[in-house]
Amino acid sequence: METGELAKRTDRGKHTTRQAELWPFLGGAVLDTPGFSLFEMSELSQDALNTCYPEFDGVYTECRFSGCRHNAEPDCAVKALLAQGKLTQGRYTRYLEIQKEIEEKRKHKYD
Structure with missing residues (x-):
């Protein structure tokens, strides 16, 4: 491609x-x-978004909290990948942007 x-x-x-x-x-x-x-991703669930990032595979389930959004929670396995250099800042930032877009669309879905 x-x-x-x-x-x-x-x-x-x-x-x-x-x-x-x-x-x-x-x-x-x-x-x-x-x-x-532009690829619209606002209909994705949090779990589906996680599967779009191969770097998260088998890792995001190791977070301290089962509902971890990999943003501000302590003991986040995904943020540990970032700290170890196994996830680039750009990929992580884009993940957070998509996550925020999904949340905003859900908030206003029935407005």
Whole structure:
């Protein structure tokens, strides 16, 4: 899959898709088509979001709290990965941004 650099102004990916492709993903599929610049993730659950990050695999269940959001909780196994350099700050920051987006959409779902 071809990828490009992030645009400095928007911090989002530049368009590289030239044809539609179907990619298997978590028992379903993702369709990559020309013209899309944003993947809406607001319908994901916390558990589903965790599975989108392979670095978390088998680790997020080791957090002190079963409902850990990997943000401000003590003894978080995901934050330990960050401290050990096994998770980049950029990936962690993006995870938190998506998590916040999911929460905001849920808060206003029935407004």
